Amino acid sequence: MKKNESYEEFVKGIWRDNPVFVQVLGMCPMLAVTNSAINAIAMGMASMFVLVGSSFLVSLFRNIIPKQVRISCFIIIIATFVTIADYTLLALVPGVHKELGAFIPLIVANCLILGRQEAFASRYPTRLAVMDALGMAGGFMLALFSLGAVREILGDGALFGFRLFSENFEPWIVMILPPGGFLTLGVILLFFNWFKYKKDEFLADVAEAERSGS
Amino acid sequence: MSTDTLKQPAAPSSLRLVMTLAIAGLVSGVAIIGIYESTLPTITANKARELREAVFKVLPDDVSGMQPLVYRDGMFMTVEEPDKDEPVVYGGYDEQGDFVGYAMPGAGPGFQDTIALLYGYLPGEKKVVGMEILESRETPGLGDKIYKDADFVAEFSDLSVEPEIVALKKGTTTQPNHVDAITGATISAKAVVRIINETHAAWAEKLPAPGTEPPLTGEPADNGTAQ
Amino acid sequence: MDNLPWIFISALLVNNFVLTYFLGLCPFLGVSNSLETSFRLGLATTFVMLVTAVCAWVLNTYVLIHAPYLRLISFIVVIASTVQFIEMLIKKLSPALFRAMGIFLPLITTNCAILGLAIFATNRGYGFVEGVVYALGAGMGFTLAMVLLAGLREESELSNIPKLIQGTAMNLIIAGILSMAFMGFAGLFSSS
Numbered sequence: 001m002k003k004n005e006s007y008e009e010f011v012k013g014i015w016r017d018n019p020v021f022v023q024v025l026g027m028c029p030m031l032a033v034t035n036s037a038i039n040a041i042a043m044g045m046a047s048m049f050v051l052v053g054s055s056f057l058v059s060l061f062r063n064i065i066p067k068q069v070r071i072s073c074f075i076i077i078i079a080t081f082v083t084i085a086d087y088t089l090l091a092l093v094p095g096v097h098k099e100l101g102a103f104i105p106l107i108v109a110n111c112l113i114l115g116r117q118e119a120f121a122s123r124y125p126t127r128l129a130v131m132d133a134l135g136m137a138g139g140f141m142l143a144l145f146s147l148g149a150v151r152e153i154l155g156d157g158a159l160f161g162f163r164l165f166s167e168n169f170e171p172w173i174v175m176i177l178p179p180g181g182f183l184t185l186g187v188i189l190l191f192f193n194w195f196k197y198k199k200d201e202f203l204a205d206v207a208e209a210e211r212s213g214s
Numbered sequence: 215m216s217t218d219t220l221k222q223p224a225a226p227s228s229l230r231l232v233m234t235l236a237i238a239g240l241v242s243g244v245a246i247i248g249i250y251e252s253t254l255p256t257i258t259a260n261k262a263r264e265l266r267e268a269v270f271k272v273l274p275d276d277v278s279g280m281q282p283l284v285y286r287d288g289m290f291m292t293v294e295e296p297d298k299d300e301p302v303v304y305g306g307y308d309e310q311g312d313f314v315g316y317a318m319p320g321a322g323p324g325f326q327d328t329i330a331l332l333y334g335y336l337p338g339e340k341k342v343v344g345m346e347i348l349e350s351r352e353t354p355g356l357g358d359k360i361y362k363d364a365d366f367v368a369e370f371s372d373l374s375v376e377p378e379i380v381a382l383k384k385g386t387t388t389q390p391n392h393v394d395a396i397t398g399a400t401i402s403a404k405a406v407v408r409i410i411n412e413t414h415a416a417w418a419e420k421l422p423a424p425g426t427e428p429p430l431t432g433e434p435a436d437n438g439t440a441q
Numbered sequence: 442m443d444n445l446p447w448i449f450i451s452a453l454l455v456n457n458f459v460l461t462y463f464l465g466l467c468p469f470l471g472v473s474n475s476l477e478t479s480f481r482l483g484l485a486t487t488f489v490m491l492v493t494a495v496c497a498w499v500l501n502t503y504v505l506i507h508a509p510y511l512r513l514i515s516f517i518v519v520i521a522s523t524v525q526f527i528e529m530l531i532k533k534l535s536p537a538l539f540r541a542m543g544i545f546l547p548l549i550t551t552n553c554a555i556l557g558l559a560i561f562a563t564n565r566g567y568g569f570v571e572g573v574v575y576a577l578g579a580g581m582g583f584t585l586a587m588v589l590l591a592g593l594r595e596e597s598e599l600s601n602i603p604k605l606i607q608g609t610a611m612n613l614i615i616a617g618i619l620s621m622a623f624m625g626f627a628g629l630f631s632s633s
Contacts, residue, residue, distance in 0.1 A: 024470075024609050027463075027466065028463070028464070028465070028466040028467050028553045029463060029464060029466075029553045029557065030463075031463040031466070032462055032463040032464075064234070065234060066226040066230060066231055066234055068226070068231055069231050069234055069235055072235060072238075072521075073234065073235065073238050075517060075521075076235075076238045076239060076242050076514065077238070077242070079242070079513050079514045079517055080242040080245050080246055080514070082513060083246050083249065083510060083513050083514070084245065084246070084249045086513075087249050087250055087253045087257070087510070088249065088253065090253065090257050090260075091253035091256040091257050091260070092256075094257075094260050094264070101564075102557065102560045102561055102564055105512075105513050105556070105560050106464075106553055106556060106557055106560065108513060108517065108556065109551065109552075109553035109556050109557075110553075111467060111551060114551070155354075156354075171355070173353075173354055173355045174621065176354055177353075177354070177620075177624065178460060178461045178462075178463065178620045178624075179617045179618070179620040179621040179624065180617070181463060181617075182613050182614070182616045182617030182620055183613070183614060183617035185613050186609075186610050186611070186612075186613030186614035186616075186617060187610075187614070189608075189609055189610040189613065190605060190606055190610040190614075193605050193606070193607075193608070193610055194605055197604070197605060242514065243511070246510045246511065246514070247510060249510075250509075250510040298566075299566065323444065323447050323451075325627055325628050326455065326456070326627050327451070327455075327456055328565075353627070401628050
């Protein structure tokens with residue numbers, strides 16, 4: 001039973017409750033780094049580190065932190081992990097750090113992370129909290145990657161730096177520029193709306209059939 | 215039944231709140247200082263290496279040593295660590311410790327945002343011998359040709375600075391101080407030229423006469439000024 | 442680079458905080474359904490940005506030289522305290538004003554644009570005057586973007602919009618077009 005619970009928490013973040021596409025959270029400073037697939041993944045991994053670490057600690061201390069100062073404590077914990085991630089990236093992969101630039105410290109302002117602490121990690125035991133964090137971070141990384149991949153493929157004709165099309169392909173430069181970020185996310189959300197619409201329609205049809213049928 | 219069947223926890227005292235925050239802050243501080251100290255050597259080494267590579271790239275191949283040079287109180291000299299906002303140039307020296315040229319950093323507004331670059335300069339011949347864009351946010355596909363277009367970068371490998379560098383439309387360059395601008399990215403190209411001119415003008419008065427540059431210090435074995 | 446007009450115009454138009462750097466999207470997409478509210482929120486944000494820029498400069502110059510790793514945490518503390526303080530100040534000085542925009546102030550705390558401002562200004566090594574000018578430009582740019590989107594949303598309220606695209610999807614696409622329009626401001630300062 002416990003095993004299924006953990007798995008549930010993990011999977012929900014990937015698709016059903018995907019932070020970016022369904023909850024529409026956490027993309028605030030992140031759209032800027034989705035101009036290529038590798039940047040998106042790097043940012044996703046940094047965010048995963050921060051989210052999982054923070055959720056773990058918050059859940060561990062959830063009974064000790066007084067309610068009145070909980071937000072401040074969450075922010076202190078999150079900021080610590082972000083600073084650690086920042087320096088680690090700068091030391092290990094300075095090239096990537098340069099690409100992501102000032103947006104690494106801005107992970108702190110990502111409403112997704114603080115939101116998860118408040119809504120979940122501070123109320124549930126450690127194992128579930130970590131699973132939830134992993135799932136949400138995974139969903140987040142999936143969202144970032146899809147954005148990054150689309151923008152890079154259309155805007156640069158490449159994926160992870162590998163040329164995909166022939167020389168004759170005229171890339172849609174606008175995709176790797178800021179408007180491309182907005183447009184891509186808008187169109188993806190459009191598709192999600194369409195799925196939801198179709199699903200609701202289908203479920204309504206089924207309910208209708210059950211009512212009027214046998 | 216006991217009086218506390220309700221099991222309502224009392225509101226925590228202010229002391230408890232402050233203590234919690236203080237402890238959290240303390241632990242956080244320790245963790246941050248820890249990671250800072252442990253990554254500091256790697257980060258400093260990376261930065262030094264990047265700078266070295268850029269300096270060597272814009273100066274002739276025989277350069278193998280470098281040092282920062284600043285202008286303080288009317289004196290042009292070498293320092294161990296330049297001050298944070300102090301303008302600095304880098305002297306390039308060959309294996310014998312002889313001065314070869316300067317690598318001069320400059321920055322200024324480009325088309326989209328600030329461009330930062332490094333260019334190599336030989337004071338004796340008054341020419342620019344190399345240019346490396348360090349930071350740029352110019353339009354991809356157009357302005358970013360200032361570092362992606364090998365021909366444009368090559369324009370800076372033998373460029374006179376007298377009286378000043380001028381960027382002209384492609385195909386109309388004639389003099390040794392002319393640079394072919396990039397079609398479709400004139401503003402970015404002109405910005406690069408302008409930045410180099412401005413940096414040069416700022417340093418022109420402060421650089422010593424050719425032949426009297428400060429010798430290389432701190433390098434092992436090569437010269438007598440070991441301090 | 443130290444050019445004050447360039448710093449201001451760049452933050453306001455060419456490299457608009459919302460439309461180029463994607464900062465401040467939460468209020469931008471969430472609160473921009475009314476022109477009036479957007480304008481007020483923008484003004485409040487500009488004010489907080491100004492105060493933050495000054496505090497960040499003070500911190501950077503006198504305190505953080507000795508402890509650069511505490512930068513992020515100290516910025517956050519400063520921003521949260523500033524907003525708290527301003528809220529108290531407004532409540533005391535003008536209850537009417539507080540009632541009109543009281544709910545927005547806590548929103549500003551989580552606005553990534555303010556933290557982004559502090560971090561960018563630090564990275565670019567702006568001094569006191571440059572920081573203030575930058576904050577002014579950034580805040581006004583944020584207000585401009587919010588007001589534009591709010592105006593467009595208000596206009597479109599009476600149109601027949603397909604159900605699929607309603608909501609955040611439409612706002613994002615409008616934002617994308619606005620962003621493209623703002624790209625036209627690049628090169629505003631082309632000299633020589």
